[in-house]
Amino acid sequence: MTRHKNILLMMSGSIACAKATSLISEWVRRGHQVRVACTASAGQFVGRATLEGLSGHAVFDDTFEAGRVMDHIALAQWADLLVACPCSSNLINKFAHGIADDAVTTLWQGAWGRGIPQFIVPAMNTRMWHYPATRESVARLEQWGVHVLPTAEGDLACGEKGEGRMLEPADIIRMIESVLEYQPKALGGKVLITGGGTREPIDAVRYIGNTSTGRTSAQLANAMHERGMAVTWLGARSAIHPQKGPDIIEYETFDELQERLFAAVSDSHYDLVVQAAAVADFSPVGGEAAGKMSSGEALTLELAPNPKLINSIRSHSLNPAVRVIGFKLTAGASSKDARQAVARLFAGGGVDLVVHNDMREIDDGHHRFRLFSEAESPMLEGTLENVDELAARLLEWQVSHMMEETA
Numbered sequence: 001m002t003r004h005k006n007i008l009l010m011m012s013g014s015i016a017c018a019k020a021t022s023l024i025s026e027w028v029r030r031g032h033q034v035r036v037a038c039t040a041s042a043g044q045f046v047g048r049a050t051l052e053g054l055s056g057h058a059v060f061d062d063t064f065e066a067g068r069v070m071d072h073i074a075l076a077q078w079a080d081l082l083v084a085c086p087c088s089s090n091l092i093n094k095f096a097h098g099i100a101d102d103a104v105t106t107l108w109q110g111a112w113g114r115g116i117p118q119f120i121v122p123a124m125n126t127r128m129w130h131y132p133a134t135r136e137s138v139a140r141l142e143q144w145g146v147h148v149l150p151t152a153e154g155d156l157a158c159g160e161k162g163e164g165r166m167l168e169p170a171d172i173i174r175m176i177e178s179v180l181e182y183q184p185k186a187l188g189g190k191v192l193i194t195g196g197g198t199r200e201p202i203d204a205v206r207y208i209g210n211t212s213t214g215r216t217s218a219q220l221a222n223a224m225h226e227r228g229m230a231v232t233w234l235g236a237r238s239a240i241h242p243q244k245g246p247d248i249i250e251y252e253t254f255d256e257l258q259e260r261l262f263a264a265v266s267d268s269h270y271d272l273v274v275q276a277a278a279v280a281d282f283s284p285v286g287g288e289a290a291g292k293m294s295s296g297e298a299l300t301l302e303l304a305p306n307p308k309l310i311n312s313i314r315s316h317s318l319n320p321a322v323r324v325i326g327f328k329l330t331a332g333a334s335s336k337d338a339r340q341a342v343a344r345l346f347a348g349g350g351v352d353l354v355v356h357n358d359m360r361e362i363d364d365g366h367h368r369f370r371l372f373s374e375a376e377s378p379m380l381e382g383t384l385e386n387v388d389e390l391a392a393r394l395l396e397w398q399v400s401h402m403m404e405e406t407a
Ligand SMILES: Cc1cc2nc3c(=O)[nH]c(=O)nc-3n(C[C@H](O)[C@H](O)[C@H](O)COP(=O)(O)O)c2cc1C
Pocket: 011, 012, 013, 014, 015, 016, 039, 040, 041, 042, 087, 088, 089, 090, 091, 123, 124, 125, 128
């Protein structure tokens, strides 16, 4: 955040309150004004004196405090952004259901509709994070335009391990800045395109790969870059690379692709992700650790299934409204079977558009594709020899969605 902001920090009852106090000192150090509002439970975890000392202002925790009865409106009007951190499961569910029964929840609603960014930084036990009401409340708040930051995975204060742990303060500051500074400067915004095929090690020198060359993804990256999009290409080290223009990140194995894909979408605001990489469905167990195996003997490989990355892109994404485009390759499928394969990809809930092609059409040199927005009938058919037509159509589709959002 280059310009100094008025930040309203709203704290609720979590062990992470102590960690969140360092946000106040860091924001003040960077020249921002910080005011703190607390729920009654937050007061059990961190003292008023600490919060007042760090922010330089009295804490607002009682809607009816004499002399401050209009602060629930005045503070809401003063703020340039609201950050609920740590945000308890209770508070998330209250925000999503219109409850305004204390200083924090009343302020939250009092700021609504002013067009200022409202952030939630969740902190809770894994089971509370996965509680159905909490999941629904998070989805609801995101639909209303609230920025819900992800949680970290790891050891929780309760002794369990898993999702729900609050992000580190440095990550919170970075992610909030990234959202605030994001301007869709490029026509059609920012796109991440994955390409090429994964290589799953059997031992130190051998791997299971696939025939993907990465050519389509590289051409798509070039074409989208030329049309003015800000393009990042996340491609296999051995794949055909885009020419100068797109930012390039490389991967080799499934694990590297998974880690770099989720890191990219959680660190930066992408408008579009095109998942064109040919991702291994299975990986050999223990392949990385094995030295060079000796030859001349029968070998039995144990293969473990990999998760479907495409269905988790949105949940890892800093931009919860990111649009995801998947590729579906079939081998000699009838058009009915191909439509069913496309329908299965849509049913995973992770994609907005699917590009389908079939091995047979690649073999006979046509490399035809069909673009689906639902499994029924394709919205575009063409050949991938030159992906310009596909790039143009994807960009047109993306821009029309962005215009609808800003209308
Ligand atoms: C030691 C302790 C730690 C807690 N940590 C959390 C937490 O991290 N996240 C959470 O949602 N609730 C946590 N709770 C439970 C909340 O404090 C409790 O649900 C409270 O009613 C939340 O109120 P508030 O949302 O108004 O602050 C914790 C409770 C205790 C006693």
